[in-house]
Amino acid sequence: QKEVEQNSGPLSVPEGAIASLNCTYSDRGSQSFFWYRQYSGKSPELIMSIYSNGDKEDGRFTAQLNKASQYVSLLIRDSQPSDSATYLCAVNSGGGADGLTFGKGTHLIIQP
């Protein structure tokens, strides 16, 4: 059974600080990794994708992948109150059109 684990939180971070969100996955053959942001009552929005080991930066967001440790993380620099949301980690193991396995999400709160 493919599993994606996240700490549900809430994770509280002061405005302007770095928010660090972590995710582990069970399927060592996983190939694609995604971070989605979901505001309450809304559908998920893709914010980052990463496919190879290392860091990938996009604006204030940095995704980090370590396949040996089966670990993927998301860093949010200069956190803003508008970053307050649930962040979902998603993993695609099949490399094809077979959907994603989602973690339960981490509820992030940015305190002004």
Next chain:
Amino acid sequence: GAVVSQHPSWVICKSGTSVKIECRSLDFQATTMFWYRQFPKQSLMLMATSNEGSKATYEQGVEKDKFLINHASLTLSTLTVTSAHPEDSSFYICSAQGAGTGELFFGEGSRLTVL
């Protein structure tokens, strides 16, 4: 990113009636679409994979006769909740996969309330 549109956003129905939710890919062709369900404070749960021109593939525990999926064209998939009951009340979200990268783009979601 790709645009996926879902309709209706909200629907309230009486127990025993059927509800249809539409999912459209607006700027790309999607041979495969996915239907998810999300209960409050829970993660997204994949219900079924919708394949254009063929039968949908349902996840374990999802009743195919209750959740009818039709994917008649490359830009439209529909989910029909038949004989809905209050326990079917949930947030239903469709998605389509971008070509090559495996990224999923989500529709706006449809919140179903069964009275």
